[in-house]
Amino acid sequence: MYTRLHPDIENRPGARDAVSILGNCVHCGFCNATCPTYLELGDERDGPRGRIYLIKNLLETGGASDKTRQHLDRCLTCRACETTCPSGVKYASLADFGRELLEEQLKRPYSERLQRRLLRLVVPYRRRFGLFLRLGQALRFLMPGHLRAKIPDRQRRESVKPAPEAALKAVRHARKVVLLDGCVQSAATPATNQAAVRVLDRLNITALRVGETGCCGALSYHLGEHAEARDFIRKNIDALAPAIESGAERIVSSASGCTVMLKDYANIMADDPDYAQAASRISDLTLDLSEALSREDLSALAGTDQTPTALHCPCTLTHGLGLDEQLRDVLQRSGVQLTDTRDDHLCCGSAGTYSVLQPEMSQRLLDNKLSALTMDNPDRIVTANVGCQLHLAAKSEVAVSHWIELLAE
Numbered sequence: 001m002y003t004r005l006h007p008d009i010e011n012r013p014g015a016r017d018a019v020s021i022l023g024n025c026v027h028c029g030f031c032n033a034t035c036p037t038y039l040e041l042g043d044e045r046d047g048p049r050g051r052i053y054l055i056k057n058l059l060e061t062g063g064a065s066d067k068t069r070q071h072l073d074r075c076l077t078c079r080a081c082e083t084t085c086p087s088g089v090k091y092a093s094l095a096d097f098g099r100e101l102l103e104e105q106l107k108r109p110y111s112e113r114l115q116r117r118l119l120r121l122v123v124p125y126r127r128r129f130g131l132f133l134r135l136g137q138a139l140r141f142l143m144p145g146h147l148r149a150k151i152p153d154r155q156r157r158e159s160v161k162p163a164p165e166a167a168l169k170a171v172r173h174a175r176k177v178v179l180l181d182g183c184v185q186s187a188a189t190p191a192t193n194q195a196a197v198r199v200l201d202r203l204n205i206t207a208l209r210v211g212e213t214g215c216c217g218a219l220s221y222h223l224g225e226h227a228e229a230r231d232f233i234r235k236n237i238d239a240l241a242p243a244i245e246s247g248a249e250r251i252v253s254s255a256s257g258c259t260v261m262l263k264d265y266a267n268i269m270a271d272d273p274d275y276a277q278a279a280s281r282i283s284d285l286t287l288d289l290s291e292a293l294s295r296e297d298l299s300a301l302a303g304t305d306q307t308p309t310a311l312h313c314p315c316t317l318t319h320g321l322g323l324d325e326q327l328r329d330v331l332q333r334s335g336v337q338l339t340d341t342r343d344d345h346l347c348c349g350s351a352g353t354y355s356v357l358q359p360e361m362s363q364r365l366l367d368n369k370l371s372a373l374t375m376d377n378p379d380r381i382v383t384a385n386v387g388c389q390l391h392l393a394a395k396s397e398v399a400v401s402h403w404i405e406l407l408a409e
Contacts, residue, residue, distance in 0.1 A: 001025045001052075006062035013271050014097050018059060021094045024087045025052055031081035031091070036347045036365055037074050045071040048081035048091050055098035062105070069102050074361060076354055077222060078347040079319035092320075093267075096221065103224035116223055119353050123184060124215030124232065130187035149394040155191045172206050177292070178243045179207040180253040180262070183215040185386040191401075192386065195408035196254050196289060202300050203293075208248060212239035216253075218261040221268070222352055230272070233265055237278045244285065251286045254404060256385045257352065259288040260320040288317065289404060290327035290384060301407050303335040309406070310339050310378035312369070312392065314385040315347050327384060327403065334407050339376035343368070350391035362391075370396055382406060 001022045009015050031048035032038045038047030045054065051071060058064045072095065081091050108116075122128050136143075136151045143151075177200065185192055197207045217232035240251060253259040263286050269279035311331065313324040324344070331338060349355060349365030370392065373381055381396060382403040383389050393400040 001027070001056065003056055003059055005059055008062045009059055009101070015059070018055070018094055018097045021090050022052065022056055022059075024089045025049070026087050028086065030084050030086060031089075034080040034084045034345055036076060036078065036080070036349075037361060039346075040361065040364055041074075043071075046074055048075075048089075051075055051095065051098075052089075052091070055094055058098055058101055064102060064106060066106070069106055069108075072099060072102065074358060076315070076347050076349070076351040076365075078315035078351060080315065080345050080347070083319045083322075083345065096224075096226075099222070099224040100226050115357070116353075119356065120220055120223065120225065120228065123353070124217075124219050126181070126183045126186050126214065129184060133187055150390070152188055152390055152393060155189055172201065173204045175204060176206040176208055176246075176248050177250045177252045178210055178240060178248045180216075180251060180255075180258060181209060181211070181213055182253070182255055182258050182386075185255050185258075188390060189386050189402065191405060192254050195402070195405045196252075198408045199293070199301065199404060200252075203296050203298075205296075207252070208243050210239055210243050214239075216258040216261040217268075218257055219352060221261070226268075230269065233269060233279065234275055236262075237265070237275055237282055240282060241278070244281070249285075250292060251282065252289055252292050253286065254289040254384075254402065255387075256288055256290075256314050256317040256321060256323075257387060259286060260316045262286040263321070288321055288323055288384070290317065290323050290330055291321070293330050293407075294323075294326040298330065298333045301334045305335050305406065305409075306337050307380060308339045308376070308378045309336050310341055310373040310376070310381045310398075311403070312341075312348065312373055312381055312383040312388060313344060314383060314388045315351070317384050318345060331382075331403060331406070336406055339378040341373050342375060343372045346372070348388050348391055350385075350387040352387060355387075355391055366391060366395055374398065 003019045003022045005015055005019060027049060029049050035047045044050040054068045054071060075095055077092050077095055079092050122132055137154050140148050140151050179193055179196055181193060200207045213236050215232050217229035221229035253262060263283050266280040266283035269275045311328060313327060318324040347365055348369040349362035355362040378398060380398055381392060381400045384403055389400055389402055
């Protein structure tokens with residue numbers, strides 16, 4: 001696919017990479033067969049191939065219409081198309097570049113701008129998000145049913161996170177890793193990392209909790225606010241440096257969405273002379289919790305839990321990281337009885353802020369996913385990302401938790 005860049009775009013960072021990605025597309029359409037929105041709507045523009053053409057037109061003309069934005073907004077960035085593509089097209093990178101251009105060149109209606117601004121002002125900041133979450137939990141009984149279901153029950157924290165200096169000294173084992181706290185997960189589902197700490201301890205690994213880390217930057221980045229995302233990335237790099245220098249062998253994330261973002265720090269910060277090298281190091285050191293445990297002897301965790309359990313592998317784990325089979329193996333080696341599911345490659349509709357910004361499509365995909373997960377009558381559902389966990393739990397008739405909580409039991 002030949003692309004002639006518009007003069008206003010050709011010198012932008014990332015523009016040449018976008019042209020290279022477009023050049024790999026052979027228009028075969030295999031991607032549409034695994035695209036959740038194309039399967040639901042049947043519109044070429046709501047599939048990866050159609051969106052690639054829309055982005056190509058944007059790069060060549062320097063402008064786009066509200067229709068272009070509408071079809072890009074409907075994209076989940078689930079990356080199922082990348083898993084399917086025989087030509088290795090890096091669709092997610094192209095979509096992120098296209099969204100950044102659109103946000104600059106096409107002004108949204110005020111209501112949309114306000115909604116996105118509020119998400120960016122609240123969700124990435126754990127204290128702000130926690131405050132609004134606790135307020136919602138306290139007033140949940142006053143809310144209509146569809147809103148009430150979206151607010152999770154409050155989880156008890158086992159302990160206060162130590163300061164960085166104290167964390168680096170509180171080492172019980174020779175091996176140590178940094179366990180990323182993140183933003184939403186630390187406020188909404190603190191039991192996840194509390195369980196991860198216990199499991200790693202049983203494997204003779206100390207989990208360091210570095211309080212100065214925050215949002216990985218994914219929310220801002222996928223909303224087209226790349227400069228804001230890079231600010232989050234710089235803060236995380238600075239916060240993680242002392243733990244890495246102290247000898248932490250890995251950075252571990254129990255939220256697969258954050259893992260994908262951290263592994264992409266090297267690409268995102270490649271043009272930053274002050275942070276490029278440090279960002280590359282972060283990407284090299286980062287492992288998803290499932291990948292970290294897949295490399296360990298899990299005999300200390302093995303049990304005989306016969307509770308039928310459905311495994312939901314998030315898109316970030318399946319398509320972004322390619323670790324769905326590793327997670328399945330970890331659970332089976334630990335004695336978890338997994339039930340049959342179908343359409344594992346399709347998104348649940350959470351997709352970060354997608355469930356808020358595209359509620360109708362998100363709910364359609366959620367209904368499909370819950371039907372696929374419960375076909376074998378499980379007693380519980382486990383997943384690997386906080387967004388998926390909260391999204392599934394809002395409508396599921398069986399309990400939903402993070403998979404690490406099973407191993408901690």
